[in-house]
Structures are given as C-alpha cells and as structure tokens.
Amino acid sequence: MLDVSRVQKELVECNRDKQISGVSILLHDGSHDLSHLTGSISGPVSSPYEGGTFTIDIRLPSGYPFEPPKMQFVTKVWHPNISSQNGAICLDILKDQWSPALTLKTALLSLQALLSAPAPDDPQDAVVAQQYLRDYPKFVSTARHWTEAFAKITSLGIEEKVQRLVEMGFPEDLVRSTLKSVNGDENLALEKLCSG
C-alpha cells in the first residue's frame, strides 16, 4: 500500500526550498492522485541544459518507498543516459540501487546531477552516447539546441498562447495550468483542454 503520509510530507519538504534546489514536485494535472506526480528540475548551470526547465513524469508503485519510483522525462532532452525517443532514464538509484531512505527530492536532484555529468559508458541512447564520445562539440550544440527548442517557456510566447486559448472560451487559470503541464506546447494544450 502506498504510504500516503510519507508522500505528503515529501511534497511539502521538497517544495519548501524549490527556489534554491531548483527541483519541485506537483500533483499531476492538479488531480488528487498521490501516485501520479509531475516533477520539474531546472537545467544545471554551465551545462548545455542551463536555462531550461525539464518536466518529469513520476509514478509511484504501491510498494513505494520500498520500491523505486518510476520516472520519465516529458520534456525532450538530448543526453546519453536519457532516451531521445521516449524520455526513459538510465540511472542506478531508480533501479537496483534504490533505497527506501532516498526521497523523490533526492531522486530529482540525482537527475539534475546526471544532466551535468553524463555517463556515456552506460548509455540509454546509443546514438547520443556515440556522439558524446566522438564529437563532443557537436553533442553540446545539439543538446543546447534541444534545450532552447523544448525546455524553455518564453514569457512572451506564453502570454500570447494564453490569450489565444482564452479567446477560444477556456477559463484562464485552467489554460495556464494546462500549458504548464505540457511545457508550453499550444497544440498539446488545446488537445488536452478539448478532451478534458
């Protein structure tokens, strides 16, 4: 059975210093299901991911915290240990090295550390890993480009999108939260708004 009280405490604890740590966790889509969360981490300084905000889908198995949480990047990211196709993560503490004494916050911090220090010898995405090893400058420029394209929500852009969607007849606060959950992708947000 999912330890609800622990998850609640973790959420409070994690979001208390999110300005300093750069990681935060929210309930997924504003629902009340504690087993489905959305994490976000800011790209580490002096890495190709600097300035980006990366969204991570978090699912807690019923055995949590004795079983590791399942995490996956929603934001597309160019990194040897993260699949460029589906965002799957290759990180030992999310697998056999998980310890119940670790928390969602420590896991997200580990992901942040992974972003600044890739481990190309244990790759999730072979293509990226090969590029990292053979042509590092090209890797850096691709990663930076992906960060620009997928991980940045420009405030100017967002306001225009909000306005367009509000004009279509959706309430503003719902539009904002939906846009945030899909990382500013207007089309995806529209799809969600229409289906939800």
Add this chain to the structure above:
Amino acid sequence: MALDDDYASSSDLEEEDYYLSDQEEDAVEEDVLHGLEDDHIEECRWSESSVITKESLLAAQREDLRKVMDLLAVNEHHARTLLMHYRWDVERIFELLDQKGRDRLFSEAGVTLHKSNISLTVTVTCIICFEEVSPHASTEMDCGHRFCNDCWTGHFIVKINEGLSRRIKCMAPKCNTICDESVVRALVSVDHPDLAEKFDRYLLESYIEDNNTVKWCPSVPNCGNAIRVKGDAICEVECTCGMQFCFACLQEAHSPCSCLMWDLWMKKCRDESETVNWITVNTKPCPKCHKPVDKNGGCNLVVCICGQAFCWLCGAATGREHTWSNINGHSCGRFTEDQTKRTEDARKNLYRYMHYHNRYKAHIDSMKQEATLKETIQAKIAASENKDSSKIKDYSWVTNGLVRLFRSRRVLSYSYPFAYYMFSDEIFKDEMTPMERELRQNLFEEQQQQLEFNIEKLSGDLETNFHDISDEKIIETMGRVINTSAIVDGLCKKMGLFVITAYIGI
C-alpha cells in the same frame, strides 16, 4: 583382432574357475561382482557424486554452516551470509581468510560485526516514514542503521516477493550489510507467516542455487532431488530417480560428445538441415512456380508439374521444342566450375552426415528395444529364483550386466556424433593435420568396432532364457556376462580417455 584373443583366453580361465566346488564358486562370483562395483566410481567422465533429497538438504546445509561458525566464531546468520556470497565453498572461505584477512572477507560478503550497545530511552525518528517511534518499535541492524519495524517489514516483503530473499540489504543508501535473517523472520511472520515460510525456503534452496558443486536434477516430472559432485564439475551424474545427466550443461548424459558437440548435433537432427541440403543438391527450382523439381531421367529438358519447361543445366525457362542434345533457341554451354564444386561438397557432406546419423539412430533404436528387456529379464529372474531345481539364487549379475549394457550402448551411439564433429573440417580444422586426423580416426574407429562387437555379445547373452537351462549353462552365461561387462567398461573408459586427450579445451 587382438582384443578377441584377450577375451577368449580370459574367458577360458574364468570358465575353469567356475568348475570348482560350490563354495569357492560363490566366493569367486562375489569377488568379480565386487570388483565391478568398485569400478563404477572410477568410470570415465563419472565423477563421484551424491544425491541430496528434500530431507537431507537441511542436514547438508547445517554441516557447512557448522564448519564456518566454528572456525570463524560467528553466529549462524553471518555464517550463512558468508557461505551464500562465496557460493557455499567452505574451502574457499578458509583460503580467502588467509589471503584477505577477516575484515575484507566479511565486508565483501556484506557482513558487519558492529553493534552499538547504547540503549535508547527517547523516541527516534524513522527517516523512511518520518514518524516518531519508541525505541522498542524500531530495530537496529548490525551496521548500526535504525528504522521503525513497520518500514523494515515493508522492505522485507518487497524483497521477498522480488525473489531477493538471499540478499536483503539494509535500507540505508549504499549500505552493503545483509539483514539479519532472524530479524527478517521475526518481523515478517507477524502479519505474513506465508512469506516467512517462503523466505526460509529461499534460504534453504540457496544451498543448491548459489553453489557450484550442487545442481537440481533436471528430470521431468521433477524428482526434487539435487546432486552434489566432488571434484571435477565437468562430468556426468546419475540421480536416484534414474536420470543420468551432464552436470555441466544439464542435458541428458552425452559422453563421449562434448557439450558443444551435443548441442550442435541435437540442433542438426532437429531442424533436418540435411534434408534441405538434399533438396538443394538433387533438385532445381522451377523458374515459374519455384517448386523444387528433380530430374527422373531423360534429356536436359525438364517439365515442372505446373507445365513450365526449363533447362536442367542452367535452370532457365525454355520452350518445349527440343532434341536430345539441344533445346530450341536455348544455349548454356558455359562451364562453371564453382557451381559444380559446391554441389559436390553439399553431396559429400550429406552422405557423411547420413553415415553417422544412421549408425547413431540404429543404436538409439537398439537402446529403446533393450529398455523393454529390463522388465522381461526381471520376470525371468523372479522365475529362476523360485525354481527349486536350481542352486543358483543370486542373479544380481544379470541386472549389473543390464546397467552396463544400457550405459555402454548410449556411449556407443553418441560416439557417432562425436566422430562426425571430431573428424570433420568444421570444428577442428586447425587443430590437426590431415595425417594426424586420419590416424586418430582409425584408432577411434577401431575402438568403436570393438565396443560394438562386445555390446552385441553382451546383449545376446542377457537375452538367454536362463530359467529354462541347466545350472551349468547358467554359470557359463554368467561368466560370459561378467567378463563382457568388464571389457565393455574398459572400452568405454578407453574411449573416454581418447576423447579427453582429443578435445582438451573444447
């Protein structure tokens, strides 16, 4: 044949022996039988082994635990953790104790011998569930990490269900300590006695699964026994359920073939690749419907059942107008050596395979027939034992002979796949010169023939209707059976030696 002479002379001697008084006769017989039994252990590729049943598993494990507990002065839990880590190899633990020293030996296996004796009086915060708990509702592991009992239990349950009972580590990150089995048992059994049972079973079975010298018997339906070998782990063993298997690859016993040869042979026999070869050698595909067409005589213009005519020489579609020597509007006189050679090779390989496979199959079939012999012979023995007119009561030589027959028949049968691979270009191309190969092949085939000859003889003698014949004749037969058994055994052993020298490292 040299061996034939040997056989005749020794047989004469034995027969002389048997015309002694009754008492001496018995003594001689026992001697011979005894000798045969001792032989059993030394037989080629049959290392000494023992069977571990469900009942004796616990005792076998206890014995090893006791040794480690006594030598290292540790408790049962630590002894078990060490043994699991070092694959139940007691000798190796003692060796490593010298090389690495006690501390490293222990830490590598996840054994920590530290226990704080501070008795807590205030409440503690469990860093897993963030709850305040009283000291007696929490437990400290050997490594000094303390968590509340509820969290420990949750952790244990997940690990047991994941099948990781044997290596449940402490919950602290990067802590390598293996949790105390008594703590696990005590905490889990409070609410989940079934899981505690499962945990115990996993620990027990670790003795077999984490152990290089013990393996489960692969019999189907499974007998639940395990076999422990002493010495070389590349050997064949027999379980009390009757299953004989190769300890290395867990397939049925396959000597004299190596595991690789046997695997290749079984695959080859299974997918009938040679049938495909035959088709490529002897047929050509129709250019229209692509069915394989074989030529049943006549000229080079062949007609497929679909009605398409084509040239047998080049396989191209043609018209039907033709004479004996040419087809209207078609010419393909160019000679391609490459193609002819390929066809030749395929044909040669096929005949080679068929040669070995036929003999292999023939002996397998004999073996199947002889399997039915077992029951008829037992019936015969029972009849003979109850016969008042006969003085001979001991017929164990018959069953012994039968066991020899089965085993050697199998060795003989499997010696054909062995020869197929051993003397082909495939596996051992660079290992020996053609001259060497020929020499070895001759030697091997000589032994094979001797073995075959003696096996047939043994088989014939065992089929004697000994409940119908006089005691004298029975004694004669017995002499022959015992003698031939010994010869067959010797030959199997020789073949084993041959095999060992031939494929070292394969």
